[in-house]
Amino acid sequence: MVNKCSVPNCRGNYKNGPKVTVFRFPKGELLRKWLVAIRRNDFKPTSNSRVCELHFTKDDLEYVTEAYDERRGCLISVQLPAPRLRKTAVPSQLDGCPSYLSTTVTYRKIQTLGKKDLIMNK
Numbered sequence: 001m002v003n004k005c006s007v008p009n010c011r012g013n014y015k016n017g018p019k020v021t022v023f024r025f026p027k028g029e030l031l032r033k034w035l036v037a038i039r040r041n042d043f044k045p046t047s048n049s050r051v052c053e054l055h056f057t058k059d060d061l062e063y064v065t066e067a068y069d070e071r072r073g074c075l076i077s078v079q080l081p082a083p084r085l086r087k088t089a090v091p092s093q094l095d096g097c098p099s100y101l102s103t104t105v106t107y108r109k110i111q112t113l114g115k116k117d118l119i120m121n122k
């Protein structure tokens with residue numbers, strides 16, 4: 001059975017909606033963060049409730065898993081059949097929802113040019 005996405009306005013896995021990978025709700029403190037993130041503070045997720053991959057960034061998902069191959073003595077990475085969610089991931093992509101609550105992504109500009117090394121010719 002395919003579980004539909006619990007996020008308001010999302011058509012993930014609905015009839016005529018996109019086919020997506022869905023994730024179970026976490027427990028405890030992380031669950032609270034998820035509910036705030038999807039703006040359903042009063043929502044009580046059941047064992048069938050899911051949030052789909054569309055609400056996560058690429059950094060929240062793992063597409064490969066790495067394992068140490070002792071026989072060969074090297075690290076191997078294996079492509080996962082379906083993306084896996086990182087343990088601390090919280091939904092942040094909420095298209096079609098009021099944006100006033102959405103997580104603000106701040107881009108920090110990294111200053112690469114320090115004081116130019118000036119060669120003083122005396």
Ligand SMILES: [Zn+2]
Nearest residue numbers: 005010012052
């Ligand atoms: Zn969704």
